[in-house]
Amino acid sequence: MTRACRLYSSALLTAALLALTACSLVGGGDSSAGEPDAEGQPTKVVLVTHESFALPDKLVKQFEQDTGLDLVIRASGDAGTLTNKLVLSAGNPQGDVAFGVDNTFASRALDNDVFAPYAAAMPAGADAYALPGDDDHRLAPVDNASVCVNVDTTWFDKQGLAPPKSLDDLTDPAYQDLFVLPGAATSSTGMAFLLATIAEYGDAWPDYWTRLMDNGAKLTAGWSDAYEVDFTQGGGKGDRPIVLSYDSSPAFTIGGDTSTTRALLDTCFRQVEYAGVLAGADNPDGAQQVIDWLLSPEVQQQLPTSMYVFPVDSSVTLPAEWAKYAVPPADPLTVDPAEIAKNRDEWLTTWSDVTSR
């Protein structure tokens, strides 16, 4: 019994020591970082963003060296979660600057006074992506990517069947049971496709969806479920050769000297991601510097490789595979962001009714 006790106390002691030292996160942080310096100038800037944000350490270090600021990145959730968190903490924000609110959520953020105006110097060609209705420059466009229907060209070649071209073609019985896509309620990719059909068909969009579902379209929860499980060119080698993905996706399916997939450029909805200074930020100057940094040639050039999106800067050279296989649509389908903010709820309810029948 006493042996057991001794064993126990030594085990507890070890655990306590471990907790106090290397194994723990407690006390691991540098608590002095971020305190204002002697002149009362803030020494850190906090960037709030979504889970997909990624830039190489090298670029972050460079920013910190150039500005003398410590860049803290707080990432969580998707674009919707990010926007709603910003709305709920409006006035007492979690950081100084936010990146990742897209054109399907932007109006909600503007309506709730989440962002403060900042007219950043825009790189060449970026004006084309400015948010309609954002007259006092609260949101700066940083990147864009278009959600497009993708086809497995090798599958269609083998079958001797011409791949579909338009949204209408997807309801053609020739393509029955071949299409898989993430749902609009659970996936931002799926939401973008719903918006594409609303742009194309106007008020008649529910009829289109009825026809689409009648033709055997398959819904999944997220992009990875559709692409990696059901799509013939995905990781799991599924059995559906038509999938909802991005204009850049063909750059990731290169077999031999050509891509095995192609994006249908008449089916695209363009998502633009913005950055903005948060109203009530502790360090608004630092926030502006982060926006300038996101628009700098160094970061813009890195966007395709790190975040799978196109830069807004038209002068940037794209990676070789992108230049060859990732073709953005010339004239994507669009819906006014204010309309999206107003109708999102009703559209999603109708969409759920139509697709779950």
Add this chain to the structure above:
Amino acid sequence: MSPAVSRIARLLGVAAIPLAILGVFFALPVVGMVSRGFWADGTFDPGAVLGVLGRPRVHRVLWFTLWSASLGTLLSLALGLPAAHVLYRRRFPGVSVLRAALLAPFVLPTVVVGVAFRQLVGESGPLGFLGIDGSPIAIIAGLVFFNASVVIRIVGGAWESLDPRAGEAAAALGAGPWQVLRTVTLPALRPSLVSAASVVFLFCATAFGVVLTLGGLAYSSVETEIYLLTANLLDLQAAAALSVLQLVVVTGLLLAAARARRTPDPALSRILARPRRLSSGDLPALGGTALLGLLVAGPILALVAGSLRHDDAWTLANYRALATTGEQQALIAPVTDALVTSLRTAFDATWMSLLLGLTVAVVVTRRSRSVSERRVRSVLDGVFMLPLGVSAVTLGFGFLITLDRPPLDLRDSPLLVPIAQALVALPLVVRTLVPVLAGVDDRLRQAAATLGAAPWRASLTVDLPVVARPLLAAAGFAFAVSLGEFGATSFLARDEHPTLPVVIFGLIGHPGPMNYGMALAASVVLASTTAAVMLAVERLHVPVGSF
């Protein structure tokens, strides 16, 4: 103060620290979120919230949640019990490895398990002929996959130290094996069975990824609905209605469970029975275990096979890539770094939940001297289960809007993630310890006191030896919960150091065959790390047979 009142005051004093932590990190955020819904646009409008509850869609969602969670719980019990018997009462080569491996599914990220499941049962998979992809059957199978291990662990822990002599006596008097099970063993196991069932029900009822991924969007549960309303539509009124509904259902369940757990005489003699060899009488139990093994092994084998494929060849390339930042630098840090972050976070979450859990378990199991004292103890018991029954989305958003000002400006604290995970693990720790501590005969403590032992000394000599192994089991559990936790973690702001499940989610959400392979490989690493930790915990031999 009368002795009864002062006893209750002392009891609440001991429980004060866990209660305060629960208040700050659970009650405050949830109340904050729910009241945002009740006070829409600055005016108190409970009518609008109650109006939401009248919607037919809400009824459908509630009904689906209830029946799918009940069925998931029943099947997890039905398949977990035989396995608990085989793994904790029988001895054969490899039993400890098998025990450790069975907890592995518990930590796998749902998004990856969803992919692995659907590769088996999807249209083009080897089990595609079953046609269960996107059906409730797939959802239930997914729930059992994740939760059977909870049953095995909680019930197995109690079964292991159950005195076999009562059963042997019944058998000697002519009872058949079924009769012994029904009349002796199961009644003795009742507290732990009810414990396991209530925890599993809460897990099933708040399952998120399983319902969406395997149900093909055709089914919504209360949890998925709250997610849609909060994270997408920002309809806080409807979200508040559903959160209140969730709380009411969970509270009802906990009350029923507390009633069912109560046994006339909880004092059982506990000894560590030597596991017996397998015999022909174990065939039914072996059958059940094998069935569960198939259900668990199928998706895991699909996962392992997928992680070893790249460019249509068998290779270790995906595993080698884990030390890099991904094919296209999709990651800020290599997966190996994320594993280290996960382990460190899990370490913190484990000691936090053990400390809190042990305090709570001791408080709720001490013998009560009055009815009101017993009530206070059983309310305390239930309160600490609540975090499992509330949506991670509500909690995550609640942290943001309530812990945002001094003195509670904690929303950026690096401790928030381990604390949130500790709260998720806490019910498992409490439910593992309570049945065992409740079984300690209070007369032993009294005897120790009579012999002159101080209260702490009496606890150390009487309770500790009994609770030692279950405590280890609980530690393993908490560690595993923390390693695999994704829901709450993904809603809390992370620093530059994401945990492994978060990284896996990022990898599988991006195109590129290497990213897909790496996501699978990282999942295999996560699962095997968990199994290895479990095995190490099992190997820590605690000399408990000596009392």
